[in-house]
Every structure is written in C-alpha cells, then in structure tokens.
Amino acid sequence: GACVGMVKEKPNVCEACGKDGATLKCPCDEVFYCNGECQRATWGQHRRECTVDMKKKLDKDRKRYGPDDPILAGPTYSLGILFLKQDRPAQSEEVLLEAIRLAEVNNGEDQNVAAALSTLGRAYAEQAKFADAIDVNKRAVRIVRRVYPREDHDRVADALLNLASAYHADYQCESSIETYEEALKVLRKIYGNDHDAVATVLSDMSIVMHDQGLHVEALEIEEKALDINRRVGGPDDETVAIALLNLGCSYEQNGIFEEALARLGEGLGICRRVHPPGRNSMEGRFLSVIGDVYCKQGKIEDGIDMYKKAHKIYKKTLGPESGLAGDTMNNMGGALHKLGKYEEAMDRFEEGLAIYRRSFGNGHTEVGAALYNIAVCKEGMGDPDGALQCVRESNDIFVKRGEEGRRMAVD
Secondary structure (H helix, E strand, O other): OOOOOOOOOOOOOEOOOOOOOOOEEOOOOOOEEOOHHHHHHHHHHHHHHOHHHHHHHHHHHHHHHOOOOHHHHHHHHHHHHHHHHOOOHHHHHHHHHHHHHHHHHHHOOOHHHHHHHHHHHHHHHHOOOHHHHHHHHHHHHHHHHHHOOOOOOHHHHHHHHHHHHHHHHOOOHHHHHHHHHHHHHHHHHHHOOOOHHHHHHHHHHHHHHHHOOOHHHHHHHHHHHHHHHHHHHOOOOHHHHHHHHHHHHHHHHOOOHHHHHHHHHHHHHHHHHHOOOOOOHHHHHHHHHHHHHHHHOOOHHHHHHHHHHHHHHHHHHOOOOOHHHHHHHHHHHHHHHHOOOHHHHHHHHHHHHHHHHHHHOOOOHHHHHHHHHHHHHHHHOOOHHHHHHHHHHHHHHHHHOOOHHHOOOOO
16 A cells, blocks of 8 residues: 555546535646636637647647748747646656747748747756756856857746756756856846845855855855845845845754854845734744754754644645645654654644645655655554555655655665
C-alpha cells in the first residue's frame, strides 16, 4: 500500500457548482464537471484557458492562413504560457519553440522573441534542463542588448534577471551573482538606488550568497534592501514588512535567533497595523517563522502554539487546501515528532502530504519532502518497511525534478 491514501493530482470538484465527486472531465484534464449542464454554465469562462480548445483554434488558423502567418504567433505564445502555468513544461517547451520560430520568420530577432526565449527558459528549468535554460536566456540578453544598446530599459534588466535565476538554478552561483550585478547597474541607471526593483534584486542576490555559504555578506545585503524599502515606502509599508519577514527567515536559518525574533516582531507589528489582525496571510507567515525560531530554541510547545495560530489564519485567508496550510501541518508534525508524540506527528504529516498532493500534484518536490518526514516518523514508530516505501517514492520525485542532491540513502 501507499504511505497514505493516494490522492488524484486534480481534485474532482465540479468547476461550476463546487460539488465533490464530479465525473465529467474536460479533455484538457484541468477541470471536472457534474454533467453537461454544469460544463455549459462555465464554458465561456473556462474556454479562455482550455488548452484543447486553443489548439483546435490554432489548427484551424494554420489551415486557413498557412503555417507561417504572423497571426499565429500571439496565440501560440499564449498557449505555451498556459501550459507552463498548468505545470506542463514539456508541452510548453514544444509550443514555445514554435512561437519563437513564427516570431523570427515574421520579424527577426526582436523583443518578442527575447520574451518568448525567457519563458522557454522557465519551461526548460522546470524539466531540470538547466544548461538549455541558461543558453536561451543568454540569447534573450543578447537580443535585448541589441534592441536597447544604451541598456537603459526594463527589458534589459528583466532578461539579465532571468539569466541570473537560470544560473542559480544550475548552482552556478558566481555567474548568477555577476549577472545580478549587471542587472543592478541597469536598474540603478533607470531608477537610481532607492527603488523597489533594486531592493528586490538585492534580496534575490542574498539568497544566492546564502547558498554559497556567505551568510554574513548575505545578511548585510538584506539589511541594505530593507533600508531601501524603508526610504521608498515609509516605516509601515508592506514592502518593509516583506523585507523584515525575509530577513527574519535568514537570521533564523543561520541560528541568530534574537535578531530573527526582533525582525519578525517588528514585521508582525507592521502587518497588524496595515491589515486587520487575523485576516491577512502574511501574518500567518510571520507567526509560522516565529514558531520555527521557538522550536529551534527548544521551546517546542510555544512553537506549536504559533503554528496553530498561523494555520487558523491560512484556513481563513487562503483556504484549507493552500500550500502554506500544508507547510504548517508539516511544521506541526516536526514539532510533535521532537516531543516523541509520533501518532500525533503522523496525523499532521499525512494531512500536510494530502494537501500537497491535491494542491500541487503527486510529482511536486513538496510531496517528496513530506514523504521523507513521514518516513522518519514511521522509522521512529517501528515501521521500517513503511519508511522505506516512502523514501523510495520521495527519491523518485527528486530524481524526476532534477534534484538528485535531495535523495535519501536507501539501506
């Protein structure tokens, strides 16, 4: 048997009326309906995101206008983006390559080709084709630099940022930092130093630096980003709260707990002043990370209390099936496991896993991580066979997602 009851990748909830157990599925595999009446009720809305219908229209237009007509380029690109949103990167890749071909046939290497190449890079990255992702993003950078030789346009910065992200995904951290620096020069040329876009890039750079083990330097850069946010938005701006949340997470992950709690407490105060208490998901994020700090300090019961408060907010604001609700279940499971409450921990882990399966699909890395947590819990409960089964499923997910480094050894 499976580690927990297997859940379908797409919940069979009727798109029209919301009832469970819907049996009629759209050919695009994205939505379910109770019956034809329910399907007709929402068809006008769903049609805009139905990949099967979009492909039929494209096939008709191809026959009508010919395979190279410029009228095909926009809808083809839109279909590629839609496949990517639906977590179908292989299909997205195929369609985006055709969109790029059409754009080049009609207009040469212009900014639309560059944008499509950057999107193709995302499709490659989601298939763990990191070298391909870097190549197409490099090409996008070359194109926008040719179109905007003064390098004073957002499109140049965007292309560089996409390339920096592609390098980071392939763990080429030095190249990633160098490319982020180039993007920063462009953004500072356009906006000056005190701008949200500059602060965002500094935050992204800090993540790469943490991966390099340059934690002191990374924290310094995050503090710079926070200072920019304060100057641009004022002390109670939401960007300041987000920067404090990120900084609090970084201090927590590096074991600097008092600094973490100071930043998180300040950010939580802003969040509660800007939004009604208990009615914004960001408040849940602050509470959850404070819970992480408490658990690492050995104050496990206090940590669990924070997780419970965060979960209550997520259920109210994002719904019980949100990824963050799943995260909180897993965090609670980990805390209960530390207390030796294996049965309670297992309940939370399984609930978190079920949410991930329903929200993200069975092949998502969050599912892999949750399966590993369950494996550890099963081992502690004297069920080595069950633990092994979970580890194997977890490893399969990480291999398919190109994250072999997260695999666990199987004895």
